[in-house]
Amino acid sequence: MITIHNFSRGVRGLRVVWQCEEMGLAYQAVGFEFPPPPEYRAKYPPGSVPFLEDEGGVAIGESVAQMLYLAQRYGPTPLLPAEPAALARVLQLTVGAEASLGGLMNPLMGTKFAAPDADKVNWTNGFCEARVADMLDYVDGLLGEGDFFVGDSLTLADIAVSTSLGMWQGALGKDVAPRLAAHRDRMRERPGYGAAARAFAAP
Ligand SMILES: N[C@@H](CCC(=O)N[C@@H](CS)C(=O)NCC(=O)O)C(=O)O
Numbered sequence: 001m002i003t004i005h006n007f008s009r010g011v012r013g014l015r016v017v018w019q020c021e022e023m024g025l026a027y028q029a030v031g032f033e034f035p036p037p038p039e040y041r042a043k044y045p046p047g048s049v050p051f052l053e054d055e056g057g058v059a060i061g062e063s064v065a066q067m068l069y070l071a072q073r074y075g076p077t078p079l080l081p082a083e084p085a086a087l088a089r090v091l092q093l094t095v096g097a098e099a100s101l102g103g104l105m106n107p108l109m110g111t112k113f114a115a116p117d118a119d120k121v122n123w124t125n126g127f128c129e130a131r132v133a134d135m136l137d138y139v140d141g142l143l144g145e146g147d148f149f150v151g152d153s154l155t156l157a158d159i160a161v162s163t164s165l166g167m168w169q170g171a172l173g174k175d176v177a178p179r180l181a182a183h184r185d186r187m188r189e190r191p192g193y194g195a196a197a198r199a200f201a202a203p
Pocket residue numbers: 007010011012013047048049050061062063064098102103106
């Protein structure tokens with residue numbers, strides 16, 4: 001059985017559970033509040049979430065790695081198309097959702113919620129915001145007037161990027177271009193998203 005550990009309302013774990021819902025995979029969601037309990041750190045010493053366990057001794061951190069693992073182990077799935085150009089774009093955007101979006105938002109969230117007042121405005125914040133804004137302009141252009149980032153159906157790219165947008169809009173309170181905001185709204189209307197959100201709702 002796939003087990004996904006995550007903070008209650010944790011956006012990155014939501015990615016993975018949402019994917020399970022879209023693929024029709026059975027899973028168990030284990031939610032907890034920050035800070036992670038000692039038994040979680042014993043499983044995954046960095047203490048960040050999500051963390052996934054599966055049959056066969058699988059124990060894996062990093063949300064995007066988990067998404068690719070599930071698609072490969074339990075696919076083939078249209079979420080990770082085989083056609084080379086589509087595959088390349090899905091991989092780029094799925095990895096990029098964390099490497100060029102979510103990863104840059106962590107320092108911004110740390111600064112917003114945890115930094116002392118004297119450190120709230122700093123050079124690194126401006127750098128991270130500018131890099132995220134560049135990437136969002138780029139993904140907005142890729143989306144164009146389409147319903148999905150790649151092709152005409154849902155892929156891992158939609159799941160990964162729209163959840164990063166959730167951190168940008170939600171936790172950080174930033175504006176999102178209209179087409180990206182509409183894409184996020186469409187994603188949140190999917191039954192799989194709703195089921196995943198309920199799996200990690202606050203207790
Ligand atoms: N690149 C990692 C980032 C993990 C991450 O930063 N998770 C956040 C929650 S969404 C977290 O654990 N924050 C608290 C911490 O790092 O202590 C991934 O995609 O899984």
